[in-house]
Amino acid sequence: MGSQTRGPNILITGTPGTGKSTLGAELATRTGFKYVNIGDVAKLNELFDGYDDEYQCPILDEDRVLDELEDQLSAGGNIVDYHSCEFFPERWFDIVFVLRTDNTILYERLEKKGYTGKKLQDNIQCEIFQTILEEARDSYKAEIVHELPSNTPDDMESNLERIVLWMQQWSLANGCAT
Ligand SMILES: Nc1ncnc2c1ncn2[C@@H]1O[C@H](COP(=O)(O)OP(=O)(O)OP(=O)(O)O)[C@@H](O)[C@H]1O
Numbered sequence: 001m002g003s004q005t006r007g008p009n010i011l012i013t014g015t016p017g018t019g020k021s022t023l024g025a026e027l028a029t030r031t032g033f034k035y036v037n038i039g040d041v042a043k044l045n046e047l048f049d050g051y052d053d054e055y056q057c058p059i060l061d062e063d064r065v066l067d068e069l070e071d072q073l074s075a076g077g078n079i080v081d082y083h084s085c086e087f088f089p090e091r092w093f094d095i096v097f098v099l100r101t102d103n104t105i106l107y108e109r110l111e112k113k114g115y116t117g118k119k120l121q122d123n124i125q126c127e128i129f130q131t132i133l134e135e136a137r138d139s140y141k142a143e144i145v146h147e148l149p150s151n152t153p154d155d156m157e158s159n160l161e162r163i164v165l166w167m168q169q170w171s172l173a174n175g176c177a178t
């Protein structure tokens, strides 16, 4: 084995409004890992393929997003943030965190973001039906998929501590210098 082991890649997923970007950005600040917000990457590089009228949002061109990120993800040391997870290559991620938020809290957060009507209801249902958790379990090995409660600032702090600890253990187990 060479001594140049790459750092792990971490996927943070979950229903819109569960706190992926808040957690992901803070984690990147604390660890020096690269924060990759898939929506921002798509916007910056115009990686869209049409517009979804029902949900009033552009449709991600998944193949072009994957092409755009392949080299960076292969190098490791990334924290990826997106509300879906099944279209990424399984080999990209060493661990997958699925954020979970109670309905009433999520409802208020989405309302604050300006969500209304069907878009608001569908996202609440997505969380109730554990859609993203099941998608993650269908797409990655069960042992690397972890649910994290994301209701309060205390939850966020303990999630940060838990992920940082996991990263330290991963580095020890995989012979990383950092
Ligand atoms: N653990 C938490 N406790 C309290 N508030 C939180 C927590 N996590 C996030 N929030 C708040 O919830 C709102 C939504 O968070 P954020 O934008 O990070 O969610 P998201 O999952 O990235 O959503 P989207 O998928 O729409 O990008 C923000 O106002 C944020 O401050």
Ligand SMILES: [Mg+2]
Pocket: 020, 021, 022, 081
């Ligand atoms: Mg976000």
